[in-house]
Each structure stands twice: as C-alpha cells, then as structure tokens.
Amino acid sequence: xxxxxxxxxxxxxxxxxxxxxxxxxxxxxxxxxxxxxxxxxxxxxxxxxxxxxxxxxxxxxxxxxxxxxxxxxxxxxxxxxxxxxxxxxxxxxxxxxxxxxxxxxxxxxxxxxxxxxxxxxxxxxxxxxxxxxxxxxxxxxxxxxxxxxxxxxxxxxxxxxxxxxxxxxxxxxxxxxxxxxxxxxxxxxxxxxxxxxxxxxxxxxxxxxxxxxxxxxxxxxxxxxxxxxxxxxxxxxxxxxxxxxxxxxxxxxxxxxxxx
Amino acid sequence: xxxxxxxxxxxxxxxxxxxxxxxxxxxxxxxxxxxxxxxxxxxxxxxxxxxxxxxxxxxxxxxxxxxxxxxxxxxxxxxxxxxxxxxxxxxxxxxxxxxxxxxxxxxxxxxxxxxxxxxxxxxxxxxxxxxxxxxxxxxxxxxxxxxxxxxxxxxxxxxxxxxxxxxxxxxxxxxxxxxxxxxxxxxxxxxxxxxxxxxxxxxxxxxxxxxxxxxxxxxxxxxxxxxxxxxxxxxxxxxxxxxxxxxxxxxxxxxxxxxxxxxxxxxxxxxxxxxxxxxxxxxxxxxxxxxxxxxxxxxxxxxxx
Numbered sequence: 001x002x003x004x005x006x007x008x009x010x011x012x013x014x015x016x017x018x019x020x021x022x023x024x025x026x027x028x029x030x031x032x033x034x035x036x037x038x039x040x041x042x043x044x045x046x047x048x049x050x051x052x053x054x055x056x057x058x059x060x061x062x063x064x065x066x067x068x069x070x071x072x073x074x075x076x077x078x079x080x081x082x083x084x085x086x087x088x089x090x091x092x093x094x095x096x097x098x099x100x101x102x103x104x105x106x107x108x109x110x111x112x113x114x115x116x117x118x119x120x121x122x123x124x125x126x127x128x129x130x131x132x133x134x135x136x137x138x139x140x141x142x143x144x145x146x147x148x149x150x151x152x153x154x155x156x157x158x159x160x161x162x163x164x165x166x167x168x169x170x171x172x173x174x175x176x177x178x179x180x181x182x183x184x185x186x187x188x189x190x191x192x193x194x195x196x197x198x199x200x201x202x203x204x205x206x207x208x209x210x211x212x213x214x215x216x217x218x219x220x221x222x223x224x225x226x227x228x229x230x231x232x233x234x235x236x237x238x239x240x241x242x243x244x245x246x247x248x249x250x251x252x253x254x255x256x257x258x259x260x
Numbered sequence: 261x262x263x264x265x266x267x268x269x270x271x272x273x274x275x276x277x278x279x280x281x282x283x284x285x286x287x288x289x290x291x292x293x294x295x296x297x298x299x300x301x302x303x304x305x306x307x308x309x310x311x312x313x314x315x316x317x318x319x320x321x322x323x324x325x326x327x328x329x330x331x332x333x334x335x336x337x338x339x340x341x342x343x344x345x346x347x348x349x350x351x352x353x354x355x356x357x358x359x360x361x362x363x364x365x366x367x368x369x370x371x372x373x374x375x376x377x378x379x380x381x382x383x384x385x386x387x388x389x390x391x392x393x394x395x396x397x398x399x400x401x402x403x404x405x406x407x408x409x410x411x412x413x414x415x416x417x418x419x420x421x422x423x424x425x426x427x428x429x430x431x432x433x434x435x436x437x438x439x440x441x442x443x444x445x446x447x448x449x450x451x452x453x454x455x456x457x458x459x460x461x462x463x464x465x466x467x468x469x470x471x472x473x474x475x476x477x478x479x480x481x482x483x484x485x486x487x488x489x490x491x492x493x494x495x496x497x498x499x500x501x502x503x504x505x506x507x508x509x510x511x512x513x514x515x516x517x518x519x520x521x522x523x524x525x526x527x528x529x530x531x532x533x534x535x536x537x538x539x540x541x542x543x544x545x546x547x548x549x550x551x552x553x554x555x556x557x558x559x560x561x562x563x564x565x
Contacts, residue, residue, distance in 0.1 A: 012362035095346030099363035
C-alpha cells in the first residue's frame with residue numbers, strides 16, 4: 001500500500017533547512033570562519049617552505065584553496081546534519097516520523113538542504129579566490145559547479161550517516177574528530193599526497209574525499225598540480241560516493257522506522 | 261472502522277517487559293485517558309500507537325490499520341502531539357504549519373485555507389507570523405495541535421499534553437479537545453499522570469508496571485472503591501487494620517503509615533475507631549474516592565508521579 005508522500009515533504013524539509021540557516025547568521029559565519037582562519041594562517045605560514053609537485057612557485061594559499069572549499073562544505077554539512085540528533089528526539093523530526101512520508105523523502109530532503117547550504121557557502125568563499133591568484137576558467141565553470149554539488153552532497157551524506165544513529169551531539173563531535181577530519185586531511189586538501197608506494201599515498205587513493213578535492217582543484221585556474229586523478233575519474237568516484245552515502249542513509253532510516 | 265483496538269500487545273526492552281499482553285479498545289469519538297505513573301508503560305504504548313516503535317507481540321489497530329503491517333496507513337489517520345513540541349522553534353507558526361501540511365501532501369490554496377481554519381479554531385490568527393520560541397507554552401501547544409489538525413486526522417494522540425502548562429492554559433487545552441470531539445467527531449487519546457485531568461475523560465485506562473489494571477468511565481471506576489474513603493493515620497497500622505477488619509467487616513489496606521478502607525458509612529466507623537483505639541489513632545479523614553484511590557485499591561501501592 002503506498003499512501004506516503006515524497007516530493008512535497010522533501011521540498012518542505014529542504015526549504016526549512018535553508019530558512020533556518022539564513023535566519024541564524026552565526027551559523028553562516030561559524031561554518032565559514034574556521035576554514036577562513038585556517039586558510040589565512042596556514043597560507044601565510046607555509047607559503048615560504050611549500051612546493052607542490054609539478055607546480056613550482058605555487059603559494060600554499062593557492063594550493064590550500066580547494067581544500068578550504070571542501071572543509072567549508074564539510075563544516076556546513078555537519079552543522080546541517082547535527083540538528084538531526086536533537087530534532088528526532090524532541091523536535092521537528094518527530095512530527096515527520098509520524099506523518100505519511102516515505103523514508104526516502106526524509107533522506108532526500110535533508111541531503112537537498114545540506115547540499116544547497118554547502119554549495120552556497122563554497123560559492124561565497126570563492127569571492128576570495130583572486131587573493132590567492134586563482135581564476136575561474138569559463139569553460140570549467142560547469143565542472144566546478146558540478147564538483148561543488150557532488151562534494152556538498154557526499155559531505156551531507158557523511159554527516160547524515162554519523163548523526164542518524166547518534167543519541168547525543170557529543171558523540172557526533174568525537175566521530176567528527178576521529179573520522180571526518182582525517183578523511184579531509186588525507187585527501188590532498190592539506191598537503192599533496194605522496195606519489196608512489198607509501199601508506200599515506202594509499203590511504204589517499206582509497207579515500208573518496210580525495211577525488212572531490214581533485215575535481216574541484218582541476219576546475220580552478222592556477223592549480224597545475226601533477227599526479228591527480230583526471231576530472232572524469234574524480235567526478236565519477238565522487239558521484240559513486242554520493243550514491244553510496246545516500247543508499248546507506250536510506251537504509252538506516254528504513255531500518256529505524258521499521259516501515260512496511 | 262475508526263478508534264483503536266489493542267490485543268495482547270507486548271513490548272520488551274532487553275529482558276525487561278514494559279507492556280504485558282495489553283488488551284484495550286478505544287471507541288470512535290471517545291476522549292480516552294491513559295493514566296499511569298512513570299514506568300507504567302503509557303509512553304511506550306503511545307509510541308507504538310504513533311508508529312514510532314514496533315511492538316514485540318500482539319496487535320494494535322489504529323483507525324482500522326495495523327501499526328506493524330500498515331504504519332503509513334496509521335499515519336494518515338493520526339495527529340500526534342508530542343510532549344516536547346515537534347515545532348521548529350526558529351520558524352514562525354505559519355512556516356511550521358506550512359511544512360506540517362506539506363508532510364501530508366497538502367499544498368496551494370487547499371493548504372492555505374486549512375491553515376486559516378486551524379489557526380482560527382485554535383485562536384492563533386494573530387500569532388501566525390511570530391517565531392515559535394517567542395510564544396508561551398500554552399500557545400506553542402495550541403500551535404502544535406493546529407499543525408496536527410491540518411490533515412484532518414480521525415484520531416488525535418497526545419503525550420502528557422498538559423505538561424509545562426499553567427492552570428489556565430490547561431483549562432484552555434481541555435476546551436479545545438472537547439470541541440474537536442464535538443465538531444469533528446475526533447477520537448482523542450492522551451497519556452497523563454494527573455488524576456484530575458484523567459477524570460475528565462469519557463473513559464480512563466489505568467496502567468501500572470506495563471499492565472492494565474482498570475478501564476472504565478471515571479464514574480464507574482470511582483464506584484468500584486465504594487462511596488466513601490476512610491483514612492486513619494496511626495503509628496500502629498496493624499492494630500487499626502485488624503480492628504477495621506474484625507470489628508467493622510472492612511478490607512483495609514496499609515499504605516505508608518496510613519490505613520485506608522472504602523465504606524458507605526465512613527463517619528460512623530471513624531467515630532468507632534477513634535473511640536476504641538484512642539491512644540494510637542492520630543487522625544481520621546473521610547473523603548469521596550478519587551482515581552488515586554482506585555489505583556491504590558487495585559495495586560496496593562501509592563501512585564508515584
């Protein structure tokens with residue numbers, strides 16, 4: 001029997017996330033400020049000693065720019081998904097769970113909301129690109145935008161997978177520090193992954209976040225770093241990462257709901 | 261058919277059974293109270309009926325739909341008012357109602373007119389564009405009910421609806437529930453640990469430790485104890501109880517320094533016990549029975565909130 005709704009609840013959940021976010025200015029600033037401070041300070045500190053493979057003379061601020069974009073998306077996605085924890089026990093989500101809403105709508109609405117916010121914040125940060133000597137080649141703009149969407153979606157997915165089974169936000173912070181941040185660190189976001197056989201190189205190659213960072217890096221001008229997976233591979237893996245986190249989230253919600 | 265039918269319903273958490281083979285029927289159009297102390301299983305039952313958790317055995321039908329086999333069918337029939345509101349406190353009342361309606365597939369003019377009707381019926385018209393967290397507890401509860409009404413549910417389930425409300429907001433809430441039943445024939449089921457609140461329902465189910473100990477109209481339940489309750493405060497409960505049993509043919513209960521008995525002639529017996537056992541009787545009290553007395557006589561223990 002299918003008397004559940006999908007599209008309207010999804011859009012309502014999406015719209016709610018966006019309205020809430022815009023109404024809480026401190027969240028916008030919060031998700032941008034930390035990565036911005038990282039970018040300014042690390043950029044200033046590492047530039048004199050930094051050299052990227054295949055891109056001699058590249059400043060660290062320029063190298064770290066795509067990584068900062070991904071960090072902003074990760075933080076924004078975390079802020080948007082962490083609310084699930086309290087929401088489900090004593091907030092808005094309780095009402096969603098007892099309404100005739102298909103479990104897919106809960107996942108899709110939340111992913112849509114997280115992705116919108118993450119992409120919005122990333123675009124906002126792009127205003128600072130000229131300060132790092134980064135340009136936006138017009139031919140690559142669609143690729144850049146697609147990369148933002150896929151990375152934003154998959155980051156929301158990571159947040160969702162961590163948040164949904166959690167009872168407390170403290171648990172979320174622990175997982176964030178032990179799992180999510182290291183995934184970002186060993187993705188070529190913070191430092192170029194070593195070439196050839198090395199443990200870090202292998203971890204980086206197996207880390208799906210690496211491909212998102214690579215897709216964004218190669219869609220920007222002034223980022224001629226060698227040894228990255230090509231754009232098709234980078235986008236393909238990131239897309240699969242999106243599918244994987246979405247499917248896993250759907251399964252989690254379904255299992256929790258025990259819906260027929 | 262509307263209403264709720266529960267048969268042999270079981271729920272366990274680990275090896276702790278919180279609902280023991282519960283049987284219960286709520287008629288369509290009834291205002292029904294699930295009364296019980298903390299840990300009685302009433303909230304677990306509420307969560308099963310609102311399809312948030314699955315039972316481990318037995319059946320529950322809500323509005324003719326089985327909660328396990330057809331939870332989405334149940335969800336089209338119910339409106340659920342949670343103890344901690346399911347409103348987004350950062351949004352306005354109107355936004356909350358809009359999203360609440362969208363969850364039921366409502367949209368456009370239909371949704372707008374239903375928001376108008378529901379907010380008018382709950383006297384929220386003036387508050388529609390205010391942020392929820394700026395409203396009083398009573399207004400928030402009304403907004404929550406308004407959200408539930410948008411989909412025109414057959415059955416309204418409320419978990420401890422008067423928690424956190426001041427006395428006037430409680431009376432107000434009760435007026436709303438009675439009107440919903442009268443105007444829409446809605447079935448209203450609420451959990452409560454408050455005796456006076458439950459006594460206003462058409463029927464009351466009293467739960468204790470996961471078992472149904474009584475289920476009837478408040479008037480009938482009160483009759484089960486006897487017309488009057490005699491309470492004797494004493495330091496020698498056994499002696500007083502023996503006297504009431506042997507000399508007055510009553511079946512007294514000893515509860516925390518007090519001997520209680522139901523009788524039709526409490527004043528005369530109070531006089532007898534005071535005369536006969538003057539040195540040990542501290543005081544006697546005669547009162548009309550309350551649901552608390554029903555609970556005491558059924559369980560032999562006090563109703564701890």
